[in-house]
Amino acid sequence: MKSVAEICSDLIRFDTTNPGSGERPAAEYTATLLADAGLEPVVFEAAPKRTTVVARIAGDSPDALLVHGHLDVVPADPAEWRMHPFSGEIVDGCVYGRGAVDMKGSCAMTLAAVLGMAARGERPRRDLVLAFLADEEATGDHGSRHAVTEHRELFDGVSEAISESGGFSVDSGGRRVYPIAVGERGTAWMRLTAHGVAGHGSRPPVDNPVATLVHALSRIASYRWPVRLTPSVAALLEELGEITGRPVDLDRLDEEAARLGPLGGLFRSQIRNSANPTMLDAGYKVNVVPSTAEAHVDGRYLPGLREEFLDTIDELLGAKVTREFVNLEDAPDAPYPSAFFDELAGALMAEDPLARPVPYVMAGGTDAKSFARIGIKGYGFAPLMLRPDLDYFGMFHGKDERVPVEGLEFGVRVLTRLLTGDRVEQSIPF
Structure with a gap:
């Protein structure tokens, strides 16, 4: 089975610049990984080569959780980068390339987590819907908006969702703060x-x-x-x-x-x-x-x-x-405080004893806006432990975008705990 770093590198090597030639190659790669693990991915396009992949995994409860990410990226000028932005090279313990943070790294963590669960024969504690979407870096018309209008049935039973721009570590001198997004502007x-x-x-x-x-x-x-x-x-x-x-x-x-x-x-x-x-x-x-x-x-x-x-x-x-x-x-928001927020926080704290999860509102926007239209409450939770010298916000749409391999591996462990329910129960200090 491929490691999370290998999957991340593979995804980065597909040039899915938006606007550009589309997400189809990355979507086909993703669908193949899911199919090889015994899942039955649904692949559809809102326009030629603007491709989205959705798969469902049966769990112990029909109350479903959506885990979504986008396969498109913003443009990158190779002349401004240390490494070619679509090389996916691993240097100094980091995967380099456009989308490493936003958000092919997160898609890779999701894939590695569910593929690992499938290989071990583990069943999620609730139904999972996985969505790997086109066009988030524009309006979502060819991605999440199309998905919720033309393929609404794929999200039946989903009450909550997790995606990008939350769950990353911010060093605070002795503790690590992990903002979990409960809304966005x-x-x-x-x-x-x-x-x-x-x-x-x-x-x-x-x-x-x-x-x-x-x-x-x-x-x-x-x-x-x-x-x-x-x-x-x-x-x-x-x-x-x-x-x-x-x-x-x-x-x-x-x-x-x-x-x-x-x-x-x-x-x-x-x-x-x-x-x-x-x-x-x-x-x-x-x-x-x-x-x-x-x-x-x-x-x-x-x-x-x-x-x-x-x-x-x-x-x-x-x-x-x-x-x-x-x-x-519109500006979507999710319940806080809530039992689900505590689950997200607990998964982080089980893997990082220094973790301090806090609520957070995103300055920008994500595909959560589209899913809010059909009543799905979205949380920003793509868990990632970062080195203190890495500027997470600066990586978004910036040059030399990169993500630590150890951070990706941390994210896979956290997601696996969340999705399987195998987590250490801890009282959350707030």
Whole structure:
């Protein structure tokens, strides 16, 4: 049986850049591994070569758990990398390549865990649904959105799900903090349009849409969004105060995020909404005032704050700029505290006595948004023990993306404990 590092390397070697040539080769590889282990994977495509794989494993309870990951990756420029981004080389104890962290490494851990269970004849304690999805790095239209609309029956009985952006270790000097995501910010990708009067660039402007739009973008970029503490983020801050021995000052959260270093990264982007102008398109000739100007803004809002976010955006835009959504996804959240959160925490603590699991809200978004549409509660839990010198957040979409082999092996052990129920019962200190 292949090791988790070998599976990770194999997956990285498939160039599944999105946009690009599609996920089909990686999906076929994944389906073959599952079929060789005696499973019956279902393979489907939302568009040519945009391939998703789903498999179900019968367990002791029909209340099913979904474990999902995505096979696509963002682009990578080989000239900027120490190793070729699609080499999957193992150097200095790390697997290098695009997707090592986001998230072929996590897919490899899931595959290694379930293949190991199959080889040992172990049955999961509840039904498992495994989904290896296309198109997460875009809108999910060719992946999770397609899966929940056109193949809804594959997820029957699923109540909870685990996936990326949680369960990784953050060194805190003597203990390791493991954030488990119980929610994520919503997505509001917007196209802004300003209309005006076309004319010669040498004349006084009548109604210049470029100027109108730029002023609106400046208001958005310079706006200081107020702090809004959701219950999960408030719980995280309380936990961090106990872990570090110094309460977090709620009136100085930006300064506190800087003081706490890597731990501050767990809440720096999660205490307020945000909106960043990212694209601008206007005009076609230097001496012509165009009749329209367009821009794109990446908006993110915390659970429960969608209307407040949109009302603020409209006020900042003013009357002359219209908006339309390129992508609008709600901010999903999962129960916390909950028995399932305790199970996730217990699996971590059984493998790492120094572990301190804490609740966490993701700054960005994942395929959990699509599964929330059909009532599945998603948790970010892709367990990974990291070396203190590795910047986990910096690995996402960054150059020289890599993951420690020992971290992957740790993740396989944690997932196996979770999926089989073979875990050490411990009281969780919060």
